[in-house]
Amino acid sequence: MSLPKTMKALVSYGQTDYRFVPDYPVPECGSDDIIIKTEGCGICAGDLKCRHGAAMFWGDDIQPGYARPPFVPGHEFLGVIAAMGSNVKGYALGERITADQIVPCGECMFCKSGKYWMCQVHNVFGFRKELPGGMAEYVKYPKNAVIHRVPQDMPLEQALLIEPYSCSKHAVDRGNIQCDEVVVISGAGTLGLGMVAYAAMKRPKALVSLDISDQRLAKAKEFGATHIFNPSKVDLMEEILKLTNGYGCDVYIEATGHPSSVIQGLKIIRKLGKFVEFSVFGAPTTVDWTIIGDTKELDIMGAHLSPYCFPFVIENISKGNLKTNGVVSNIFKIEEWEKAFEYAAGTHGDFKVAFAF
The missing domain is CATH 3.40.50.720 (NAD(P)-binding Rossmann-like Domain)
Structure with missing residues (x-):
């Protein structure tokens, strides 16, 4: 399957400088990569606070900045496999997948001891130019991404809760x-x-x-x-x-x-x-x-991120043991990002607000 050259995306070019870009470059698929066609992406409180300049993302007198623009925000996303590199095994085009927010380096002492969510490099989707997030039509999962299959029959409103419920x-x-x-x-x-x-x-x-x-x-x-x-x-x-x-x-x-x-x-x-x-x-x-x-x-x-939690959450959302009814309350197009961020702030009584592609 051939990928388009450009896509719709929300892009942060700096602190408080967010823009909808109709022709942002689609990520290239390397030999170890998977490219998904994004199905949906939730808006996290962290996304809101990053947009409004919170110190943990942009730095202050105490802590260095984490964000590295330009980047595509979003770490609560899922989609179907649109392209795979030649070294990727065990997956098929069209499969529905998601992944942990963090892509561990695999080399630091935290990764080597199984505590990958505290990876020293700490690349999380949607805050750095090296790892664009899910507020775009296509997203790349690099080699070390911690990938999980999503049931084909799980409604999008439930699937969008896999990442936050894992946290x-x-x-x-x-x-x-x-x-x-x-x-x-x-x-x-x-x-x-x-x-x-x-x-x-x-x-x-x-x-x-x-x-x-x-x-x-x-x-x-x-x-x-x-x-x-x-x-x-x-x-x-x-x-x-x-x-x-x-x-x-x-x-x-x-x-x-x-x-x-x-x-x-x-x-x-x-x-x-x-x-x-x-x-x-x-x-x-x-x-x-x-x-x-x-x-x-x-x-x-x-408590940081969601290590080893995705499989349990996916299974128990599917079985109805983890209740989800009414949590995803509004879904927007990416072109409506300003309205979506406003609703995600809770000013209209919403719980979870998301984008669908």
């Missing part, structure tokens, strides 16, 4: 939830809902979802939360203490990316509790680290 699974796994624990998940956006859906499968003593949107809380209840609280309307500390005989929650998973959620979590978690931080933050937060150390002796854990 959700990894974050929940980091919390090592036990059946006698009270678990609080802060944030009921797409990732928070994925966490609720997966955490519900572990059957904790109580599963609490927090959000300032009652619409999102209702969806969290549908997906398996046993308790839902809007912190802007209730005394959250009082409610959590009621649930836990005055101790505080056992596990707190932060999935909002808002500094206040971190402070809130440190307040309601019990001594010796487990705090999991997942989010991408648009601004720094300041907390009293005495709470973490000398006061509560907490286990603070980060």
Whole structure:
């Protein structure tokens, strides 16, 4: 199958400089590469924060910039194989596939020890010119891409949740939830809902979802939360203490990316509790680290990407064990990217917004 020379794409040429390009070059297929015809690509909170200049992508006085323009954004994508290099074995044209967000180098100490998601080179689709993402009609999967097959009969609205739900699974796994624990998940956006859906499968003593949107809380209840609280309307500390005989929650998973959620979590978690931080933050937060150390002796854990999670998520979305109904709420054409990014920010009540090609 011959590929066209150009394609429609959204391209970032620099901090806040994003443009629709109708004739961007289609990636060339090397001997070890796979080219997919993109079927769909979700818009992640990270994509929004990158577009609006978050320091973790563009750098500040503390951290170097990660983004390297010009690049095609998007890491929540899937498609069908349109071309393959001569060295590629085990795949066929027309197969439906997706891949982990990161393409590991295979040579650093993290890759060699199986911890590929922390690869020192750390090339993630959609933030660097060397690895264009899914907001384009065609995408190249290079040799080391961690590829997964997607069932042909899985609806696009479900398939678009494979990547975010895989991130959700990894974050929940980091919390090592036990059946006698009270678990609080802060944030009921797409990732928070994925966490609720997966955490519900572990059957904790109580599963609490927090959000300032009652619409999102209702969806969290549908997906398996046993308790839902809007912190802007209730005394959250009082409610959590009621649930836990005055101790505080056992596990707190932060999935909002808002500094206040971190402070809130440190307040309601019990001594010796487990705090999991997942989010991408648009601004720094300041907390009293005495709470973490000398006061509560907490286990603070980060959660990054979705290692080894895609197969489980694909299987359990297919079986209906991970609920997805209504999460993908709007799908746009790539030409409508400005409107799509506006909707993805949640200003119209959306959960997940995506592009379809």
